[in-house]
Amino acid sequence: MDIKDIVKEENLVYTKTKLMTDNILSYCPGCGHGTAHRIIMEVVDELGMQEDTIGVAPVGCSVLAYEFMNIDMIQAAHGRAPAVATGVKRTMPEKFVFTYQGDGDLAAIGTAETIHACNRGENITIFFINNGIYGMTGGQMAPTTLPGMRTSTSPYGRDLPSMGNPLKITELIAQLPGTYFVTRHAVHTPAAVRKAKRAIRKAIELQKENKGVTFVEIVSNCNSGWKMAPVKSNEWMVENMFPYYPMGDIKVDGELVEKK
Amino acid sequence: MAKVQGAIVVDVERCKGCEVCIPACPTDVIELAKEVNGKGYHYLYMANPDACIGCANCAIVCPDGVITVYKVKKIVKI
Amino acid sequence: MGELKLMKGNEAIAEAAIREGVDAYFGYPITPQSEVIEYLMMERPEERTGMAVLQAESELAAINMVYGAASVGKKVFSSSSSPGMSLYQEGISYLAGAELPCVLANIVRGGPGLGTIQPSQADYFQSVKGGGHGDYKLLTLAPASVQEMADFIELGFEIAFKYRNPVMILSDGMIGQMMEKVELKDQKPRWTAEEIKELNGTWAAIGKPEHRERNIITSLDLDSAKQEKHNHHLQSKYRQMEEEEVRYELFDTEDAEYLIVAYGSSARIAQKTIFLARQKGIKVGLLRPITLYPFPKKPLAELARQMKGILSVEMSAGQMIEDIKLSVGCDIKVEHFGRYGGIIHSPDEVLEALEQKIIGG
Numbered sequence A: 001m002d003i004k005d006i007v008k009e010e011n012l013v014y015t016k017t018k019l020m021t022d023n024i025l026s027y028c029p030g031c032g033h034g035t036a037h038r039i040i041m042e043v044v045d046e047l048g049m050q051e052d053t054i055g056v057a058p059v060g061c062s063v064l065a066y067e068f069m070n071i072d073m074i075q076a077a078h079g080r081a082p083a084v085a086t087g088v089k090r091t092m093p094e095k096f097v098f099t100y101q102g103d104g105d106l107a108a109i110g111t112a113e114t115i116h117a118c119n120r121g122e123n124i125t126i127f128f129i130n131n132g133i134y135g136m137t138g139g140q141m142a143p144t145t146l147p148g149m150r151t152s153t154s155p156y157g158r159d160l161p162s163m164g165n166p167l168k169i170t171e172l173i174a175q176l177p178g179t180y181f182v183t184r185h186a187v188h189t190p191a192a193v194r195k196a197k198r199a200i201r202k203a204i205e206l207q208k209e210n211k212g213v214t215f216v217e218i219v220s221n222c223n224s225g226w227k228m229a230p231v232k233s234n235e236w237m238v239e240n241m242f243p244y245y246p247m248g249d250i251k252v253d254g255e256l257v258e259k260k
Numbered sequence B: 001m002a003k004v005q006g007a008i009v010v011d012v013e014r015c016k017g018c019e020v021c022i023p024a025c026p027t028d029v030i031e032l033a034k035e036v037n038g039k040g041y042h043y044l045y046m047a048n049p050d051a052c053i054g055c056a057n058c059a060i061v062c063p064d065g066v067i068t069v070y071k072v073k074k075i076v077k078i
Numbered sequence C: 001m002g003e004l005k006l007m008k009g010n011e012a013i014a015e016a017a018i019r020e021g022v023d024a025y026f027g028y029p030i031t032p033q034s035e036v037i038e039y040l041m042m043e044r045p046e047e048r049t050g051m052a053v054l055q056a057e058s059e060l061a062a063i064n065m066v067y068g069a070a071s072v073g074k075k076v077f078s079s080s081s082s083p084g085m086s087l088y089q090e091g092i093s094y095l096a097g098a099e100l101p102c103v104l105a106n107i108v109r110g111g112p113g114l115g116t117i118q119p120s121q122a123d124y125f126q127s128v129k130g131g132g133h134g135d136y137k138l139l140t141l142a143p144a145s146v147q148e149m150a151d152f153i154e155l156g157f158e159i160a161f162k163y164r165n166p167v168m169i170l171s172d173g174m175i176g177q178m179m180e181k182v183e184l185k186d187q188k189p190r191w192t193a194e195e196i197k198e199l200n201g202t203w204a205a206i207g208k209p210e211h212r213e214r215n216i217i218t219s220l221d222l223d224s225a226k227q228e229k230h231n232h233h234l235q236s237k238y239r240q241m242e243e244e245e246v247r248y249e250l251f252d253t254e255d256a257e258y259l260i261v262a263y264g265s266s267a268r269i270a271q272k273t274i275f276l277a278r279q280k281g282i283k284v285g286l287l288r289p290i291t292l293y294p295f296p297k298k299p300l301a302e303l304a305r306q307m308k309g310i311l312s313v314e315m316s317a318g319q320m321i322e323d324i325k326l327s328v329g330c331d332i333k334v335e336h337f338g339r340y341g342g343i344i345h346s347p348d349e350v351l352e353a354l355e356q357k358i359i360g361g
Helices: A032-048 A061-068 A081-091 A101-109 A111-121 A169-174 A190-207 A230-244 B057-061 C009-020 C037-043 C059-071 C083-095 C124-130 C144-161 C171-177 C193-200 C224-244 C263-281 C299-306 C318-327 C347-359
Strands: A013-015 A053-059 A072-075 A096-102 A125-130 A179-186 A212-218 A250-252 B004-008 B029-034 B042-046 B067-075 C003-008 C024-027 C053-054 C076-080 C103-108 C139-141 C166-172 C179-184 C248-251 C256-262 C282-290 C291-293 C309-313 C334-336
Touching: A032 A061, A032 A096, A032 A125, A032 A169, A032 A190, A032 C166, A053 A061, A053 A081, A053 C124, A061 A096, A072 C059, A081 A096, A081 A111, A081 C024, A081 C053, A081 C059, A096 A101, A096 A190, A096 A250, A101 A111, A101 A125, A101 A169, A101 C291, A111 A169, A111 A212, A111 B067, A111 C059, A125 A169, A125 A190, A125 B004, A169 A179, A169 A212, A169 A250, A169 C299, A190 A212, A190 B057, A212 A230, B004 B029, B004 B042, B029 C263, C003 C009, C009 C144, C009 C166, C009 C171, C009 C179, C024 C037, C024 C059, C037 C053, C059 C083, C076 C083, C083 C103, C083 C124, C083 C166, C103 C124, C103 C144, C103 C171, C124 C166, C124 C291, C124 C318, C139 C144, C144 C166, C144 C179, C144 C224, C166 C171, C166 C263, C171 C263, C171 C309, C248 C263, C248 C299, C256 C347, C263 C282, C263 C309, C263 C347, C282 C299, C282 C334, C299 C318, C309 C318, C309 C347, C318 C334
Parallel strands: A053 A072, A053 A096, A096 A125, A125 A212, A179 A212, C024 C053, C024 C076, C076 C103, C103 C166, C139 C166, C256 C282, C256 C309, C309 C334
Antiparallel strands: A013 B067, A179 A250, B004 B067, B029 B042, C003 C179, C139 C291, C248 C282
């Protein structure tokens, strides 16, 4: 069968959502940010919520998220997105308000804002992209950098006695009564993307119920920062990041999930 | 019996040649071209178009959203 | 006539915010301004008008909550005192860069560092010269009474939205804590969603309908040429402020040979000094800047021509005096007097300084 007989409007199975702009993504080839952006926007699109959605993206690789997400957005100072989102949600409670934050932003400079927004049970959704490194500034050590992992500020590997331990902030905020749904996913395979998208949909839909923070961590790669080819970085992520940051739900319906 | 036939269209200029899609393809349809696009990236193309089943796995994992997927069900007479 | 009440400055500014139809207040306790949030919490403004009030976990969070509410076109107010206001500076720079309106109040206390909880005017530079990074200006209003604490809420929001720029009410611990009679304005309704769309819909991030361009709130532009253009735009706003927003008050200047320039609490004290001086036959008047930025440069320069000398009176080591000198040039003597570190000068001390530094000096 000829390709041009297949490539017809009526045979369309999948195309980029119109809630992603046509701007070329500023992310490195193979970076999970693009996929994470796209599936969040797909869900907003599928739920018909473009006009009801306000996004907040602070400093980090995703500082330019507003160039790519075709919604009204607010660029925030480094670490302050949960406070900014609080200001938005408290004055526009009818809107779907989300933050999109990296690990340095959410788990280092913005730890206080993260924990207190979660503890107050703000009715916001936090998307947390954890790649264990500061991507934008050139691959420095992050709070989530693994033990022994080499970065430009831990060139001999993260030394736990002097540099401290990786922070499992997602497990930490799951302990707080203000969080309602906390889950961890990845976007490196089709199956993982489908699961992550279901979690994102759930997080967005739950916000309407005003039960507190819904929180989706996406463990992702940083092939530039990790100095690996994209596919290799995804393999490294599965081997090294997943054991430390295991996939799956951490808190569902306000209850911590029992680990077997 | 019905057999599905798929096809993808790649936005060549936006493809960064990251290859994340290649292991996602269950029928080994896609490869990177020897040629490069305007940004200097080897871009994705259907090297083996007849094998495409239109599953959209490649598009789903594409970080840059450059892949559009089409699919038809064709009736094969035996 | 509006309702008359006896109130603290901090209470008056809070009550005025409710009556202005403000949508949200975010703050963090710090002496000597904690009565602002205490009053708001006691008043249940969420029931009176639907105004949101939240005690943040820090000043960093509070100013960024302000940034969030301002980003969606709401009227948002916050207050703090000097050490807390230092923590606000990052957010203020972002607010100015992203062109967001809001009203902030600094109930200044003595510094530097943790300093003291007593009144001071040592945050003039921080507020007027830009306490955060980058080239920006804060519209700065200096109340000298509890009445002005209340009145500057309405004025503050008017000019904050006119220029899409943060407004600072630069008060001090004396005005915040003291009680005076205040005439309160009638309750204004809060803006409806439709009104916000009409007034601020061209820029506020209130949710993108399918057929309008995205509204993006940001201070970032990695393209330096665009960032310079953005800065040119900001500078043109500041020039317009300097043309249109200068406010000041004159007191006994018609026949004056000497001039005191003082704002806020110091201006109140200086009025008594002038009374004492005139009893001794010294012809002295007062110029009280109401806007510290934009500073009343032209009226001051004009007034300076009839003067033999100018005394700048501030509860600081001398900060506003730099703007006075820039306004009047080198042909006239300008000296500073002020107690600081939490000490309030007395009218007698000011008179003594006038006699020694200006008249006899």
